[in-house]
Amino acid sequence: MPDATPDPATAALAHDLRIACMRVARRVRFDADNTIAPHHFSVLVRLHEQPRTLGELAAIEQVSAPSMSRSVGQLAELGYVERAPDPDDGRLVRLSLTPDGRRVLEREREHRDAWMAARLEGLSERDRTLLRRATDLVEGILEADRAQDRARRGESR
Amino acid sequence: MPDATPDPATAALAHDLRIACMRVARRVRFDADNTIAPHHFSVLVRLHEQPRTLGELAAIEQVSAPSMSRSVGQLAELGYVERAPDPDDGRLVRLSLTPDGRRVLEREREHRDAWMAARLEGLSERDRTLLRRATDLVEGILEADRAQDRARRGESR
DNA sequence: TATTGTTATACTCTATAACTATA
DNA sequence: TATAGTTATAGAGTATAACAATA
Known part of the structure; x- marks a missing residue:
């Protein structure tokens, strides 16, 4: 890798x-x-x-x-x-x-x-909108990470 | 309050x-x-x-x-x-x-x-830029919180 | 015989109280 | 007498090992 x-x-x-x-x-x-x-x-x-x-x-x-x-x-x-x-x-x-x-x-x-x-x-409405998008992005990262983790555990079993 | x-x-x-x-x-x-x-x-x-x-x-x-x-x-x-x-x-x-x-x-x-x-x-460069701004925003929130905390501790002493 | 959950026991981190050394 | 740090002791959470009940 x-x-x-x-x-x-x-x-x-x-x-x-x-x-x-x-x-x-x-x-x-x-x-x-x-x-x-x-x-x-x-x-x-x-x-x-x-x-x-x-x-x-x-x-x-x-x-x-x-x-x-x-x-x-x-x-x-x-x-x-x-x-x-x-x-x-x-x-x-x-x-x-x-x-x-x-x-x-x-x-x-x-x-x-x-x-x-x-x-x-x-905060301003504008800043809150920015944070909303950033939060969704981080949630996506965490979700992908969990999926990868599940796959790794699955193949090692 | x-x-x-x-x-x-x-x-x-x-x-x-x-x-x-x-x-x-x-x-x-x-x-x-x-x-x-x-x-x-x-x-x-x-x-x-x-x-x-x-x-x-x-x-x-x-x-x-x-x-x-x-x-x-x-x-x-x-x-x-x-x-x-x-x-x-x-x-x-x-x-x-x-x-x-x-x-x-x-x-x-x-x-x-x-x-x-x-x-x-x-991630895309665009998404990273978004996260950079969001991170700065959260850092600002935490900094303000610490400042408030210091002030509170200061006056109670 | 294997699996699910509990009990027995030990270790780590943290806290309060007692103690030592210095100011 | 007050303060900085350490030692003594206890409490909470977690772990492994041993055990009981069920499959």
């Missing part, structure tokens, strides 16, 4: 864009006012997409099964997640959000969006 | 931009090929900006003094950071990067930039 050095402007953009993203993420993630822990938040997000088994969750979040078992146990304790046995395969544990879990997730999402929304309101 | 609800387009942009940033950050931060731990990386970055004392580092990274003491101890063990007593105040420990530390930092930075750079090269 030829690893051509990018031109200086692209290299600088790669650096600056990465740093900007990481700073935004850090700002949001470590906001002292967050009501639930980051790793709990991710689990709620995944279960809101669709009910899943413990093993599926662990694979998606890239943590061990015991770790995920613990997190799910805590979320169940809090009343945000519900465990149910699979009717066909007694080994599986079907996990889903409770109404409380959905409420907490929605509240946390709004809270996390609030910081960014407040900043965007201070 | 009036907490006006943003218009739907701005709310959607806030959400999508935040998610995109967090995904980029996650992708880079948890890349399995990273050579040093995230919290060690930040310390090297701060010491590359300028030599600092342990207390300064702890305040900047928002971590307790004992935690920072431990991290610095590990980095010193690895030969990346050097401790030196302050000539005027014997209580202070002056910290700085060793040549090895600078090399590791540079290598890690390049590694972290590489993923993004490779993706940007697949």
